[in-house]
Amino acid sequence: MINIAICGATGYTGYEIIKILLRHPKADIRVLTAKLDKPAKISEEFPELKGKIDLVCEELVVNHILKKKIDLVFLALPHRISMEYASRFINKGKMVIDLSADFRLKDVKEYERYYGQKHIYKDYLAQSVYGLPELYKDSIKRTRFIANPGCYPTGSILAVAPLLAKKRAAKDTIIFDAKSGTTGAGRKAVLGLIFGEVAENLKAYKVGTHQHAPEITQELSNLAGKKIDILFTPHLVPIRRGILTTAYVSLNKKSDLSSLLRCYKSFYQNAPFVKIYDEGLLPQVHDIVNTNYCGIGIALSSDKKKAIVVSVIDNLLKGASGQAVQNMNIACGFPETMGLE
Template sequence: MKNVAIIGGTGYGAIELIRLIHSHEYMHVKKIISHSQHGEELAQVYPHLIDFIEGPMEELEIESLKEDVDIVFFATPAGVSKKLIPKLEDSTVQCIDLSGDLRISSQEQYENWYGKEAAPQHTLDNAVYGLPEIYKDQVKKAKVLSNPGCFPTSAILGLIPALSHKIIAANPIIIDGKTGVSGAGRTPSSMTHFSETNDNVKPYKLGKHQHIPEIDQYLSVMAGESISATFTTHLIPMTRGLICTMYSQLTKDISTDEVIKLYQSYYQSHPFVRIRKEGDFPATKEVYGSNFCDIGLHVDQRTNQLIIVSVIDNLVKGAAGQAIQNVNLMNGWDEQHGLSTIPMYP
């Protein structure tokens, strides 16, 4: 049994970690750490956790983490984990960062997009990007792991098979993304206020979204050439769920059926990616509460484009579920352990 600490214990990502770890027989939540609400019972903040989590949330003490826990999940805003993980690198503690602090390999790029000082370069160099379907072998050996962002997870999983088989051009690639309001976190804002969000669809961070350099970086690595994707994001009036509809130019004559078979072959050993049949396109509701990424594909012969639809639950495959999937691999456990749940429907 591995003892776990969750830093940033009152955010939605942390609460989803707690829900999923409760069903995981190899992990136990020993510490929940909150800078703003230490000393309070978590069930006071989230009453649905009554009888599941006991004891008050704690203040952060690095030495206590080194002595008392085996795994630390950083469910923190950007700018926090980059200061803390370097203090744990000399210990045996496995660090799983759910923020964006370690996803971009260039300090300069991070500082340009996040507007904050970057993590030390040696920490960035040691961090493994935790997209298991692409980097499983590296994840298995990782001690510091950078959990991918929600939009990059959906977009990269949708595009990588086509790019790696060179059936689409590296440029241009258009990614139209839509997400529910939980992706913005629990802190209230005018953008996520009910009267602003209800019955409304709103584009945001056009050309400025912090996931842009992450998407470009890992698509470029897999394509073997520089990619600058056009990425637009929209907030839609639902709690969970994320969808990316992607458009790319085909480089060869190929049918939808052939593309589907290519994707099925690419992901045949990856249990959390499901490829839909021809003419069947996924909806966010169909992965709700699960660690699945569902992908639908269509060759538009009129425009010579491949259209890709990729959906995930932003809090599970886009955050906590993928983090647990990575921990399973890092510890030699079954990749699906604690995650083999049927999506909730309706």
């Protein structure tokens, strides 16, 4: 059994971690924190938890949390806030799974450019493992500090990783057209996310400037062993959760669909949460939402020189909290799917 603290328990991802761990046979939630004015029972914030977990959600005070003999901390906090707490828990020998972007980008300059702030804990970057189990399972097994991937990067990277790893992609720019539900932006009140703005609407945002682009570039370049050029455009769609990404990849030679599907199935043969759709089928948000799966379907352009890959994830599960628990399972030596099916 491992004792767990969840910092940021009143946010969307913190709430999902609580719900997953309540059905996890090896996890004991000991501490919940938020930025509340005064401590309050978590079931007052989320009535669905009444009778399931009785903890009071408290202020985030590291020394207080350490007294509760915790083994692992989930940081479901905004970026910048996370970096300070991650370093303090790591210094105390605790396992940390950080859902923020603070330790995902290995290039500090890229972090500072896209997140608009100084990285004041860059010495810790070398210790963090990018927590995408489909690419880094062995490193995750050996680490105590996991930088959980972003939601858009999870859907985008998984969509094209086999083509880069197996050298099937040409060197052209890879295009990602991604659409997300509103929970991707967190639970705080923001004008552009209220019902009146989002309902019956569809918009592109942060075009050419989104902070997830360098994360996708970093990981695809690592996979390919050379710099990969991408274009990434996110859209906000009027649904609560789910991300559908369409990726366009030029292939280095004419291909047939069955050979591409074989390539994907072989690459993901040890990935319990990646589901490759059979020829002629593509994933939809409804198939995947509320699960920890990434669904992937592939089509070919009529000249058979471009792959059009559609991936779907639930941004709060495979794109955040489900993946965080998957990483916990791998790092703690539990079955990878424990609590997640």
